Amino acid sequence: MVKKGVLIVNLGTPDSPEVGDVRKYLREFLMDGRVIDIDSWKRWMLVNLIIAPFRAPKSAKEYIKVWEDEGSPLLTYGVKTKHLLQEALGEEEYLVELGMRYQSPSIAQALDNLKAANVKEIIVIPLFPQYASATTGSVTAKVMELMGDWQVIPDIKFVQHFHRHPLFIKAFAEIGKKYLEKQSYDHVIFSYHGLPERQIIKAQIKTCCQLKNGTCSKNSEKNTFCYRSACFETSRLLASALGLQEDQYTVCFQSRLGKDPWIQPYTEDTIKKLASEGKKSVLAFSPAFVADCLETTVEVGQEYKELFEEEGGTHWQLVESLNDHPLWIACLQDLVHNTASKAEEVFVG
Structure with a gap:
């Protein structure tokens, strides 16, 4: 029986927390023109002469904090998700592969596996809830590039975002509720990975909201692919x-890099503001990530906790990511089935 292929893709991770491997990962990641969207020669100089050499030793120390016997948690949960999704979909009709946009396991190898299986269609799910050119867009472009020289290109469908999927929201809410049931919190923050403001404006062209909260907080067809608006919508649904x-x-938005303005409000400023208002306990979500990694465990869970306590707060609690939660696997299964059904409708029609 000819199967349908499913390719799930996450950002990537170094092969080890050694400085050399971290530097290699940073170079591949940051040389992506969708991640640092400046002239290629400027990007090369910035990444290879400044960021990679000086940031790699610091980042390596951070990776050691999250590294497990099996490796990076991002990869560990990626492998678990692949196997659980394969089990949920069944082996007769579907073949599930895992790829990382940067480093291993590569998207190229995952696609080769699907090609060897002679799948009749491929459903690609970038594991980023909210669409951004630097994440989902980059995965889409890479897949299309790699498949460009295939003699036979099967039907291919991309899941562009899933931040409003009911099971995605339900899964994050269920994880968060276990903390809210234990105690009350003065405030809840939803911290998302940030992006340079110019990337939001470039993506929206004529329909850009110009980064106004009032517009971002109202979802419409015009801002469906606006990352900032999608983050606000995710937060509204989770809050409900x-x-x-x-x-x-x-x-709020974290992980700011460089001097150019990034989307606001910044998480660091939000933390200071909450502490100045007398908030003593905060529950923190990171709904841009489906698996725990440096940005959740270290940045939100440890560094922001230290900042909050330095500013006078007493209790900071990170809500872990979806990882291998059953509702998250059910969400992916539903995304596959819905996308496959749409493809069949188009073919029949």
């Missing part, structure tokens, strides 16, 4: 599922 009122949570 958690029973939070509008004044009980804040949307």
Whole structure:
């Protein structure tokens, strides 16, 4: 029986926390023109002469904090997700492969495996809930590049975003509720990975909201692919599922790099503001990530906790990511089935 292929893709991870492997990963990651969207020669100089040499030793120390016997948690949960999704979909009709946009296991190898299996269609799911050119867009471009010289190109479908999928929201809410049931919190923050403001503006062209909260907080067809708007929508849906009122949570953005303005409000500024207002306990979500990694465990879970306590806060709690939660696997299964059904409708029609 000819199967349908499913390719799930996450960002990537170094092969080890050694400085050399971290430097190799950073170079591949940051040389992507969708990640650092400046002239190629400027990007080469910036990455190879400044960022990679000086940032790799520091990042290596951070990776050691999250590294497990099996390796990076991003890879560990990626492998678990692949196997659990394969089990949920069944082996008769589907073949599931895992690829990383940068480093191993590569997208190229995953596609080769699907090609060897002679799949009749491929469903690609970049594991980024909210669309951004630097993440989902980069995965889409890489897959298309790699398949460009195939003699036979099967039907291929991309899942562009899933931030409003009911099971995605339900899974994150269920994980968060176990903390809210144990104690009350003065405030909840939803911290998302940031992007340079110019990338938001470039992506929206004529329909850009110009980064205004009032517009971003209202989802419409015009801003479906606006990353900032999608983050606000994710937060609204999560807040509703958690029973939070509008004044009980804040949307903010982390991981700022360089001097150019990034989308705001910044998580660091939000933390200081909450502490200055007398907030003593905060529950923190990272809904841009489906698996725990440096940005969740270290940045939000440890560094922001230290900042909050330095500013006078007493209790900071990180809500872990979806990882291998059953509802997350069910969400992916539903995405596959819905995407496959749409492909069949187009073919029949």
